Amino acid sequence: QVQLVESGGGFMQAGGSLTLSCAASGGTFVNYYMGWFRQAPGKERDFVASVSWTGGSTYYKDSVKGRFTISRDNAKNTVYLQMIGLEPEDTAVYYCAAGSRSFFRPIMPQSDYDYWGQGTQVTVSS
Numbered sequence: 394q395v396q397l398v399e400s401g402g403g404f405m406q407a408g409g410s411l412t413l414s415c416a417a418s419g420g421t422f423v424n425y426y427m428g429w430f431r432q433a434p435g436k437e438r439d440f441v442a443s444v445s446w447t448g449g450s451t452y453y454k455d456s457v458k459g460r461f462t463i464s465r466d467n468a469k470n471t472v473y474l475q476m477i478g479l480e481p482e483d484t485a486v487y488y489c490a491a492g493s494r495s496f497f498r499p500i501m502p503q504s505d506y507d508y509w510g511q512g513t514q515v516t517v518s519s
Contacts (some may be wrong), residue, residue: 395420395508397489402513405479409517413474415489415510423447423471424499429463429474429507431485431515438488438503442474445497452499456482479517486512 401413413429426445432438442453442463451463462475472489490506 395425397491397508397510399487399489399510399513401511402487402515404518407480407517407519409479410475410477411479412476413487413489413502413513413515415470415472415474417470417491420491420508422465423467425491425493425508427463427465427472428492428501429472430490430503431483432488432508432512433482433485435508436485440500441487443497443501444472448458450497476515479515481517481519484515484517486514488512500519 395417396419397415397417399415405411423446428443429441440454444451444463444465448465460478460479465472469471489510491508492506494505
């Protein structure tokens, strides 16, 4: 059983930056590809970014490309989401997730992720 704990959320003015962290425990971190998802008020949770087991491959939602960077530190069992140029549309609860399938693809449904954190709120004001 893997436990995921997100941190780093907060309130930010548009154009600002935040870095989210997700610390994993209870499993072998490198065995999992990792993803960040977000759920805006009144909307469904959707994909933001993902990173492969060793960090060699990454994928992003189109609207965050060039602004968000996902990375992982397998020595620290942590995945990060660096966000710059924040926009009010980025306001959401951000979740990290871990998946254990044998493949890693650009578009993977949420059902391909096995473990989820509790989420951290990011609020961006205009």
